Amino acid sequence: MDTLSQLHTSAEATNSGSPHAPALIKTKGLVRTFKSRKGTVEAVRGVDLEVREGEIFGFLGPNGAGKTTTMRILTTLMPASGGTATVCGLDLRRDPGKVRRQIGYVSQVGGAEPIETGRENLHLQGRVYGMSAKEARQRAKELVTRLDMDDFADRLVKTYSGGQKRRLDVALGIMHRPRLLFLDEPTTGLDPQSRARIWDEVRALHEQGMTIFLTTHYMDEADGLCNRLAIIDHGQIVSQGSPEALKQEIAGDIVSLGLDTQSNAVEQVTDLMRERPFVREIQPTSDGVQVYVSQGETVLPEVLRALDAQHIAIRSVMLARPTLDDVFLRRTGRSLRESNGNS
Amino acid sequence: MSKLLRDSWLMFKSQFNVSRRTPVWVFIGMFQPICYMLLFAPLLKNLVGVPGFPSGGAYNIFTPGLMVMMAIFGAGFAGFGIISRLRSGFIERMRVTPVSRIAMILGSLGVDMLLFMIQIALLLVVGLLLGFRPDVGGMAVLALLLLLTGMTMSCFSYALALLVKDEGSLAASVNLLVLPLMLLSGIMLPLSLAPDILKNVAKVNPFTYAVDASRAMVAGNFGDSSVVKAFIIVGVLAILTIFWATRSMRQAAM
Numbered sequence: 001m002d003t004l005s006q007l008h009t010s011a012e013a014t015n016s017g018s019p020h021a022p023a024l025i026k027t028k029g030l031v032r033t034f035k036s037r038k039g040t041v042e043a044v045r046g047v048d049l050e051v052r053e054g055e056i057f058g059f060l061g062p063n064g065a066g067k068t069t070t071m072r073i074l075t076t077l078m079p080a081s082g083g084t085a086t087v088c089g090l091d092l093r094r095d096p097g098k099v100r101r102q103i104g105y106v107s108q109v110g111g112a113e114p115i116e117t118g119r120e121n122l123h124l125q126g127r128v129y130g131m132s133a134k135e136a137r138q139r140a141k142e143l144v145t146r147l148d149m150d151d152f153a154d155r156l157v158k159t160y161s162g163g164q165k166r167r168l169d170v171a172l173g174i175m176h177r178p179r180l181l182f183l184d185e186p187t188t189g190l191d192p193q194s195r196a197r198i199w200d201e202v203r204a205l206h207e208q209g210m211t212i213f214l215t216t217h218y219m220d221e222a223d224g225l226c227n228r229l230a231i232i233d234h235g236q237i238v239s240q241g242s243p244e245a246l247k248q249e250i251a252g253d254i255v256s257l258g259l260d261t262q263s264n265a266v267e268q269v270t271d272l273m274r275e276r277p278f279v280r281e282i283q284p285t286s287d288g289v290q291v292y293v294s295q296g297e298t299v300l301p302e303v304l305r306a307l308d309a310q311h312i313a314i315r316s317v318m319l320a321r322p323t324l325d326d327v328f329l330r331r332t333g334r335s336l337r338e339s340n341g342n343s
Numbered sequence: 344m345s346k347l348l349r350d351s352w353l354m355f356k357s358q359f360n361v362s363r364r365t366p367v368w369v370f371i372g373m374f375q376p377i378c379y380m381l382l383f384a385p386l387l388k389n390l391v392g393v394p395g396f397p398s399g400g401a402y403n404i405f406t407p408g409l410m411v412m413m414a415i416f417g418a419g420f421a422g423f424g425i426i427s428r429l430r431s432g433f434i435e436r437m438r439v440t441p442v443s444r445i446a447m448i449l450g451s452l453g454v455d456m457l458l459f460m461i462q463i464a465l466l467l468v469v470g471l472l473l474g475f476r477p478d479v480g481g482m483a484v485l486a487l488l489l490l491l492t493g494m495t496m497s498c499f500s501y502a503l504a505l506l507v508k509d510e511g512s513l514a515a516s517v518n519l520l521v522l523p524l525m526l527l528s529g530i531m532l533p534l535s536l537a538p539d540i541l542k543n544v545a546k547v548n549p550f551t552y553a554v555d556a557s558r559a560m561v562a563g564n565f566g567d568s569s570v571v572k573a574f575i576i577v578g579v580l581a582i583l584t585i586f587w588a589t590r591s592m593r594q595a596a597m
Contacts, residue, residue: 075439077596100441111436113428115361127353128442156364172436 024088024180024211025051025074031082032069043069045235046083051213051228053179056206058226059215060324062339066235067215068108071184074213075105088179101129104178108185110169114158118149118168121157122175129176143171147201163194170201174210181205183214187221199225219324219336231328233339238331243324250322250330252280253296255303258316259288265312272306283329286338288315290326350443354450358424362454369458372417376466379409380473383531395536399562402475407485407557408530410463414489415525415550417462418496419517421455422504429508434595445589452497452585459493460486478563484570485560491577492553498584505591528554549576 032044044066051057059067072078074087076096085092088102112121119140126136144153147167152160157168166186173181186202187195202225206212216222222229223243230240239246259265269289273279278299281292293299296319307314328336362368387401397404428434437447463486467475477485504513525531527541528550534542545551556573559565 072596077435077438097441100439103439105436105439107432107435109430109432109435111432113357113361113433114431115364116357120357120360124353124357125436125440128350128437128440130441 021053021055022089023050023086024053025049025057025085025213027074027083027085029083030070030073030080030085032066032073032078033081043235044073044080047232047235047237049230049237049240051211053211054206054209055227056202056212056214056225058222058229059213059232060217060219060222060229060328060336061215061232062217062334062336065232067217067232068184069235070232071182071213071215075103075182076100102179104173104176104181106169106173106181106183106186108188110165110172112157112165112168112172115156117156118153118160118171119144121168122153122171125172125175131176139175143175147171162190163197166190166194166198167201170198174205178210180211180213183212185215185217187216187218195221217336219328223324229324231324231331233328233332239327246324246327247322250292250326252292252294252322254320254322254326255291255293255296255300256285256316256318256320257288257291257307257314260313260315261287268310268312269307272310272312273303276302276306285335292322347443347446347449350446351449351453354437354442354446355453356450358451358454359457361424362458369461372413372458373462373465375416376409376413376462377469379412380406380466380469384409384473387532390532393536395533397533397535397558399558400474400476402470402473403477403561404533404558406466406470406475407477407561408528408554410466410485410489411492411528411550411554411557412525412530413462413466414459414492414553415496415528416521417459418455418493419500419521420514421451421497422500422502422513422517423510424451424455425501425504426508426510426513429505429595434592438592438595444593445585447592448498448501448585448588451501452494455497456490456493460490463489477561481560481563481565484565485557488553488556488560488573488577491574491581492550494581495577495584498581498588501588502584502591505588505595524548524550527551530554533558549580552576 027047027049030044030047031042034041034043047066047070059070061067069078073080074085074092076092076099079093087099090099090102092099112118122140122143123136126139127133131139144150147170149164149167149171152164157165160168170186173183183202187198190198199221202212202214214226226243228242229246230237231246232238239249257269259269266284266289270282273282273291278293278295279291280294283290283292291303300319304314304317325336328334384401384405387405390396391401425434434447467482500513500517503516507513507516527545527548529537529545534545534551537545552569552573555569556567559567559569
């Protein structure tokens, strides 16, 4: 859960895709199974998605939820085991070649050749999409300037820092000016400065009219960057909508109480709070309880007084507006942070 | 067709950039063959005249076989390049583009064959210094057969690399397969010295024909039946392995 002050940093999304814009991604009942020695694993279990032109669409979920598999299907890297999908109005199964001309893809590892320079990589990328040598040179130059890569574009990629490499990866993905750009965990492993830089670039691309589909397991990224998002867990979409709409599912505010979990404090608090008119829901957490209330600022003193009267020891108190993590917790019973390990 | 050629050329250039920046591998690949030339071939000199040993002199018998060995062994490890490109995500990046899949194979193959031909030329120079005296026309045709053999083994190695996906497994499987193939093709010692049972087993080894043909060509015997057989067998294998590697490339994933 984020505190109130952090909440305000989430940026307003601009020109979100209008409901009348054409759907660039449309899937119905998408399924992907893998055969392993232990049997069949269902990585994607019936995913229905609709991404409209002009959106930044986020695919939020913990590691192993099926985000990358879905993206690999949509980028023609892997066939689906079941269901249908169209990308840019083209059937993925029938027309993968035409789909490839319309999309750009930046995978988690990037994909630049380490023993070539950034510029050589860009050049090849433009050429395989059919540009002439001159066009490719020009476009590479344009992107080098735009992404501020002048200092390192002519060095071998293996000498790049993480942030420099990521900028090149994005440049490679947009070299041919795709209509739809796929970004798989674009900021995982980056320092805060490089993350902000990638976010700015994504917003700039969006303003120029590119549709962006990205996966992430960072809720601040999903919240601050995306117009609309789908939350995925265990290969299934558990919720879909704009970040605001998803958070409104959890009406009101959240009072998090840190309690002594060894004692029966959790039960005591639950009993005590259950009857209050302003309490909507109570959910135990690893170190106490979360009480979902309306009008958090006004009712907080009352909550504290009530607990104090029963001599229940409170270790910590936090009042917060709901975040996407709370949406995830509500839908799956787990916290996104716990599901991601320590990230 | 023009797209295939264009894409192959683009992939060739990219792979060539990588290879020219790591030229040390060409010389590492030369180390073993030169050891054989200096430390093993002289032993054969005393075998000349032994019943069963072909006529023509020790170096004329050993050098062409060694060249076939370089095609089998050296090219067998060509898949290492594919594995590093799988790991860096390069192959996946290319697979999302419209680039021709067969061009992805032909580009790498072109570079590997260029390096292989440089190695053969270096070995030829070493051989000439030591006393190897090939028929000039025969050596030229042999180069073609070596090229086909190298293509077969390179593509086999690419496909294997795309299957096993890590260097250790690739090295182990190539070694496992190549050593018996090599010993059973009469490269080290001619199979004319072998007992009948080994001679019969060797008949199912395609590279036996390549080794026989290479010795015949170096001696200038183009009419030898092994020459035609070798070209047909290795030529068919080269085409089959190119398609196999391309098919694996289509589905490649880390």
